[in-house]
Amino acid sequence: MKVKTSPECPKCGHRMKRFPPGRKDEYHVHCAECDYDFGRFDYFQAQFRHAIEELEEQLQRRDTADDDRG
Template sequence: MKVKTSPECPKCGHRMKRFPPGRKDEYHVHCAECDYDFGRFDHFQAQFRHAIEELEAQLHRHDAEEDGRG
């Protein structure tokens, strides 16, 4: 399966990733263009989870600031 996601490949800049079928936590995510190894799927997934949590925290701070002004 190929999916267009961020982050870009550090080797070629391509955004398409190849997620091969396999057992959970036992396969790696690769760049669809140059075959760069992003590491294990669970590690790759954790990077996205961290980014989402960081974005949610920023949104909560922004909402709190707006509530203080209104």
């Protein structure tokens, strides 16, 4: 499976990743263009979880600020 995501590949700048089928926590995510190894899937997933939590927190603060004004 290929998915277009960030971060960009540090080697070639490509954003498409290859998620090969495999057992949970036993396979690596690779760049679809140059085969750069981003590391284990669980580590890669944790990076995105952190980014999503930060974004949700920012959106919550913005919604709270909008409610206070309205």
